[in-house]
Amino acid sequence: MAIKLLLHTIAFYMKGFTLSRNSFLWHGVPEWRNKLAHGDFLWQSRERSKIICSYRCLQHKSCVSFFYQSSTQYCQGHSSVFLHLSDASSKDSSETVYFKIACKGGPSYIYDRGANTCYSVKEKRGSWFTAQSYCNSENSWLLDLSDDQISSQLMTKFNDHRDPYFAYFWFWIGLTIQSDGRFIWRHSQQPLNGSVYWLPGQPDNATGNQNCVYMRNHGGKFLWDDIDCMTDFIEFICQSDVV
Incomplete structure (x- = not known):
C-alpha cells in the first residue's frame, strides 16, 4: 500500500513538472479579489490547494482561468478571461482569488x-x-x-x-x-x-x-x-x- 501511494505521489509531481516545462504560470488579477463569477464556468469543485485547482484547469483543454477560495477550498474553472468586473456577474466571496495564465504582454492580454x-x-x-x-x-x-x-x-x-x-x-x-x-x-x-x-x-x-x-x-x-x-x-x- 505504501509503495502504491509513493508511486501515485511521484506520478503527480512528474505531471506537474511536465506542465511547468510548458511555461504555464498564473497571474492573479487584483480587481477580482474577493469576487466570484457565476456564469460561463466549466466546473465547480473542492480542491486542497490553489496548485491543485490550477493543475485541474491545465488538464482541461478549454480552461484558461480559475477562481480559488482558500477558506472553503472552492475551485471554479472558466473558458473565458475576465478583464473587468463588468464582464461577468459576481458577488462578494471572502478570500477568493482569480487567476489567469500570465502573458508577457501584461494583464490585458488573453491567452x-x-x-x-x-x-x-x-x-x-x-x-x-x-x-x-x-x-x-x-x-x-x-x-x-x-x-x-x-x-x-x-x-x-x-x-x-x-x-x-x-x-x-x-x-x-x-x-x-x-x-x-x-x-x-x-x-x-x-x-x-x-x-x-x-x-x-x-x-x-x-x-x-x-x-x-x-x-x-x-x-x-x-x-x-x-x-x-x-x-x-x-x-x-x-x-x-x-x-
Whole structure:
C-alpha cells in the first residue's frame, strides 16, 4: 500500500513538472479579489490547494482561468478571461482569488489555449508603424498569423467575437510587403504562401503604395486588405508569448 501511494505521489509531481516545462504560470488579477463569477464556468469543485485547482484547469483543454477560495477550498474553472468586473456577474466571496495564465504582454492580454498564444485587441488608432511601436512597448508584436494553427484558431475567434461592435472596426496585423513584392510576417519573418483570408480582388496595391495589411469584417467574416501603412484611423491587435 505504501509503495502504491509513493508511486501515485511521484506520478503527480512528474505531471506537474511536465506542465511547468510548458511555461504555464498564473497571474492573479487584483480587481477580482474577493469576487466570484457565476456564469460561463466549466466546473465547480473542492480542491486542497490553489496548485491543485490550477493543475485541474491545465488538464482541461478549454480552461484558461480559475477562481480559488482558500477558506472553503472552492475551485471554479472558466473558458473565458475576465478583464473587468463588468464582464461577468459576481458577488462578494471572502478570500477568493482569480487567476489567469500570465502573458508577457501584461494583464490585458488573453491567452488562447488552442493557439497557445496571447493577444490583446487595442482600442487605439494610428499608422501601422505606430501600432507596431505600441505593441513593442508591451513586449509584444502586431498579430502574426504565419502559423496555420494560430491563424485558424484566432481568425475563428475573431469571427465569433461576442461584442457586436467588434465587427465594425479595422485592425492592423503584422503583414507587410517587401521591395521584391512578397508579403512577409514582420515578427516571424515568414513569407506568406497564399491565404484564404484576402478580401475578393485583394491584394491589389491600388495606389502603388499599399504596403501594409489590415483586416475588417466582410460578409460576416474578417478578411484582409492591403492599404497605405500611414493610414492612421485603424486599430490593431498585439500578440505576445506566455510567460
